[in-house]
Amino acid sequence: MATATLCKVAGPVATFADKSVKTVRDSVGGQKLTVNRSFWGPTLRLKLALGERAEVRVFSRRSSRSGIAFCAVAPTSPAQTSVEQPSTTSTSDTTRTECFGVFCVTYDLKEDERPRTWKKTVRIAVSGAAGAISNHLLFKLASGEVFGPDQPIALNLLGSVKSREALEGVAMELEDSLFPLLREVNIGIEPIEVFRDADWALLIGAKPRGPGMERADLLDINGQIFAEQGKALNEVASPNVKVLVVGNPCNTNALIALKNAPRIPAKNFHALTRLDENRAKCQLALKAGVFYDNVSNVTIWGNHSTTQVPDFVNAKVHGKQVKDVITDHKWLEEEFTPRVQTRGGALIKKWGRSSAASTAVSIADAIKSLITPTPEGDWFSSGVYTNGNPYGIAEDIVFSMPCRSKGDGDYEIVPHLLIDDYLYTRIKKSEEELISEKKCVAHLIGESGGFCDITEDTMLPGEM
Ligand SMILES: NC(=O)C1=CN([C@@H]2O[C@H](COP(=O)(O)OP(=O)(O)OC[C@H]3O[C@@H](n4cnc5c(N)ncnc54)[C@H](OP(=O)(O)O)[C@@H]3O)[C@@H](O)[C@H]2O)C=CC1
Ligand SMILES: O=C([O-])CC(=O)C(=O)O
Numbered sequence: 001m002a003t004a005t006l007c008k009v010a011g012p013v014a015t016f017a018d019k020s021v022k023t024v025r026d027s028v029g030g031q032k033l034t035v036n037r038s039f040w041g042p043t044l045r046l047k048l049a050l051g052e053r054a055e056v057r058v059f060s061r062r063s064s065r066s067g068i069a070f071c072a073v074a075p076t077s078p079a080q081t082s083v084e085q086p087s088t089t090s091t092s093d094t095t096r097t098e099c100f101g102v103f104c105v106t107y108d109l110k111e112d113e114r115p116r117t118w119k120k121t122v123r124i125a126v127s128g129a130a131g132a133i134s135n136h137l138l139f140k141l142a143s144g145e146v147f148g149p150d151q152p153i154a155l156n157l158l159g160s161v162k163s164r165e166a167l168e169g170v171a172m173e174l175e176d177s178l179f180p181l182l183r184e185v186n187i188g189i190e191p192i193e194v195f196r197d198a199d200w201a202l203l204i205g206a207k208p209r210g211p212g213m214e215r216a217d218l219l220d221i222n223g224q225i226f227a228e229q230g231k232a233l234n235e236v237a238s239p240n241v242k243v244l245v246v247g248n249p250c251n252t253n254a255l256i257a258l259k260n261a262p263r264i265p266a267k268n269f270h271a272l273t274r275l276d277e278n279r280a281k282c283q284l285a286l287k288a289g290v291f292y293d294n295v296s297n298v299t300i301w302g303n304h305s306t307t308q309v310p311d312f313v314n315a316k317v318h319g320k321q322v323k324d325v326i327t328d329h330k331w332l333e334e335e336f337t338p339r340v341q342t343r344g345g346a347l348i349k350k351w352g353r354s355s356a357a358s359t360a361v362s363i364a365d366a367i368k369s370l371i372t373p374t375p376e377g378d379w380f381s382s383g384v385y386t387n388g389n390p391y392g393i394a395e396d397i398v399f400s401m402p403c404r405s406k407g408d409g410d411y412e413i414v415p416h417l418l419i420d421d422y423l424y425t426r427i428k429k430s431e432e433e434l435i436s437e438k439k440c441v442a443h444l445i446g447e448s449g450g451f452c453d454i455t456e457d458t459m460l461p462g463e464m
Contacts, residue, residue: 096188096190096193097156097186097187097188097190097193097194097196098186098187098188099184099185099186100168100171100172100174100175100185100186100187101171101172101175101185102175103171103175103182103183103184103185103186119150119151119152120152121152121153121154121183121184122147122151122152122153122154122199122200123153123154123156123184123197123198123199123200123238124141124153124154124155124156124198124199124200124201124202125156125157125158125194125195125198125200125201125202125237126138126141126155126156126157126158126201126202126204127158127191127194127201127202127203127204127205127229127247128158128159128203128204128205128206128246128247129157129158129159129163129167129170129187129204129205130157130159130163130166130167130169130170131163131204131205131356132353132354132356133204133246133356133359133360133363134157134170134204134360135170135356136356136357136359136360136361137202137204137360137363137364138155138157138170138174139173139174139177140360140361140364141153141155141364142155142174142177142179142181142182143179143181144179144181145364146364146367146368147181147367147371149181151181152181152182152183153181153182153183154182154183154184154185154186155174155182155184155185155186156186156187156188156194156195156196156198157170157171157185157186157187157188157194158188158189158191158194158195158205159187159188159189159205160189160205161189164187164189167187168187171185171187190232191228191229191232191233192232192235192236193236195229195232195233195236195237195241196236196237197236197237197238198233198236198237198238198241199238199240199241199242200241200242200243200244200367201229201233201237201241201242201243201244202244202246202363203226203229203243203244203245203246203247203253203257204246204247204363205225205247206222206225206246206247206248206253207221207222207225208248208354209248214454215249215454216440216452216454218248218249219249219252219437219440219441219452220440220441220444222247222248222249222253223252223253223256223441223444224444225247225253226245226247226253226254226256226257226260226444227256227257227260227444227445228260229257229260230256230257230258230259230260230261231260231261233257233261233264234260234261234262234263234264237264239263239264240264240265240268240409241264241268242268242270242370242409243257243258243261243264243268243269243270244270244271244272244363244366244367245257245269245270245271245272245383246272246359246363248304249303249304249305249437250271250272250273250304250383251271251303251304251305251383251397251398251399251400251434251437252398252434252437252438252440252441253271254269254270254271254383254398255269255385255396255397255398255438255441255445256441256444256445257269258385258398259444259445259446260444260445266385266387267384267385267410267411269384269385269398270366270382270383270384271304271382271383271384271398271400272304272359272362272363272366272382272383273300273304273308273381273382273383273400274362274363274365274366274369274380274381274382275344275355275358275359275362276300276304276308276310276340276343276381276400276461277298277299277300277310277362277380277381278358278361278362278365279310279340279343280298280300280310280312280315280336280340281295281298283336283339283340284298284312284315284317284322284326284336285317287326287328287331287336288317288322288325288326290317290318294317294318295315295316295317295322296315296316296317296319296375296377296378297314297315297316297377297378297379297402298310298311298315298381299311299314299315299379299381299400299401299402299417300340300381300400301399301400301401301423301426301427301430302399302400302426302427302430302431302433302434303383303399303400303430303433303434303437304383304400304461305430305433305461306341306342306461307341307426307429307430307433308340308341308400308430308461309337309423309426309427309430310336310337310340310341311417311423312326312332312336312337313417313418313419313420313422313423314402314417314418333422337426341461342461343461344461345461365380366380366382369382369403369405370405370407370409370410370411371405371407371408371409372405372407373405373406373407374403374404374405374406374407378404379402379403379404379414380402380403380404380405381400381401381402381403382400382401382403382411383398383399383400384398384399384400384401384403384411384413385397385398386398386399386401389401389413390413390415390416391413391415391417391419391427393427393431394431394434394435396438397431397434397435397438398434399430399431399434401413401414402414402417436452436453436454437454439451439452439453440452440454
């Protein structure tokens with residue numbers, strides 16, 4: 001017989017007896033604890049069978065302390081509440097992934113006034129969550145603008161010891177935004193915790209290249225991050241997780257991540273080149289004197305670096321070939337191409353930091369392109385794994401190509417684009433660069449005999 005009882009968390013846990021008590025989780029008996037949305041205090045209501053014990057975990061954000069108390073209904077007296085002292089307390093457990101603030105309040109969704117059409121919650125893990133790009137992106141995700149107005153989401157935010165406080169600041173702003181679709185925010189500093197059950201992993205965090213740092217150094221330092229994160233995804237993420245690598249050098253970082261995650265289809269890994277595509281569309285629109293929504297079929301080929309190839313040969317304006325609309329072909333070859341390749345650097349000169357808002361927009365675009373059907377005849381750019389590609393690009397690298405999707409999260413590479421001599425020589429140069437980058441990180445992708453022979457110190461778009 002189930003008996004309603006009041007379990008009062010007391011004793012040493014009383015240090016939590018204020019509004020910083022945030023979480024009430026799982027009972028030993030496997031019961032779901034239903035706590036009212038407005039629960040803030042140290043008191044909760046449990047339904048316990050006679051003689052049953054429930055373990056109650058209490059986490060405190062403010063004091064970084066946690067404790068476990070036991071509640072039980074004494075067999076002799078069903079109405080009586082007995083509370084044992086906490087068995088453990090921790091004062092410095094900051095490595096664990098924790099739910100944050102208001103998102104710790106567990107409640108039964110069925111009791112909510114949610115629309116019937118709401119779907120299963122999508123869990124999105126974001127690394128570098130306290131960084132500049134994330135500061136724009138997280139609010140787009142939470143608003144419903146990316147996954148749709150009927151799609152609840154959970155955010156698992158990855159930071160570091162250094163950014164732990166900042167991560168809490170981000171989570172507080174998410175709390176204060178009252179996004180109805182945002183059902184959970186969890187923060188942590190261990191990929192193996194934060195990536196658990198992720199349906200999407202947006203890998204943004206990476207060390208920026210500092211003064212005097214060679215590209216090879218950057219490849220190694222950041223490569224190690226992505227090797228660790230690939231392994232963690234392999235172990236704990238959803239088996240069909242979609243991974244978008246943003247942290248630079250993003251193509252090779254994506255290769256490292258996928259090589260360290262053999263359980264996840266290599267096809268699920270993307271390197272972000274959508275920002276480059278958007279930049280190319282803007283420049284073509286400016287030159288053609290049209291608004292940018294009239295520009296379509298723009299491909300970025302290759303690496304997210306200054307060797308990338310923005311394709312004006314197959315691009316269209318108002319459905320017509322760009323070369324028929326923009327007849328100044330010298331401009332296309334000699335101005336358009338380098339302008340797109342170095343747009344990131346031009347922006348840094350103005351802003352004093354790399355593009356963050358437009359990058360967040362392009363991440364949103366990249367996700368939307370995978371979860372909505374591509375308009376007939378069009379495509380989008382993404383850095384994807386090259387095995388089996390229809391363009392003869394070297395296998396086993398991550399290379400940006402034209403893709404289309406049915407909107408199911410998957411994609412196919414669009415075949416039969418015209419590759420003229422102009423494109424071919426440049427595409428080959430970007431391919432060579434990626435093959436060299438791969439050799440530099442052989443030790444991180446389980447290959448022997450690697451060596452780093454990057455002689456020309458090619459740049460990220462943000463470097464000049
Ligand atoms: N592909 C693309 O189109 C673009 C890519 N980028 C790249 O995106 C990345 C993030 O940019 P942005 O958000 O502006 O950068 P920020 O410096 O604002 O944030 C980056 C985050 O990365 C984390 N980080 C820094 N060093 C390390 C490290 N050694 N290991 C793990 N994480 C680290 C930090 O988080 P914490 O302290 O929590 O670890 C930091 O918050 C950069 O690599 C940038 O070059 C930028 C624009 C476009
Ligand atoms: O180089 C950077 O950090 C920024 C970058 O990738 C871009 O703006 O395209």
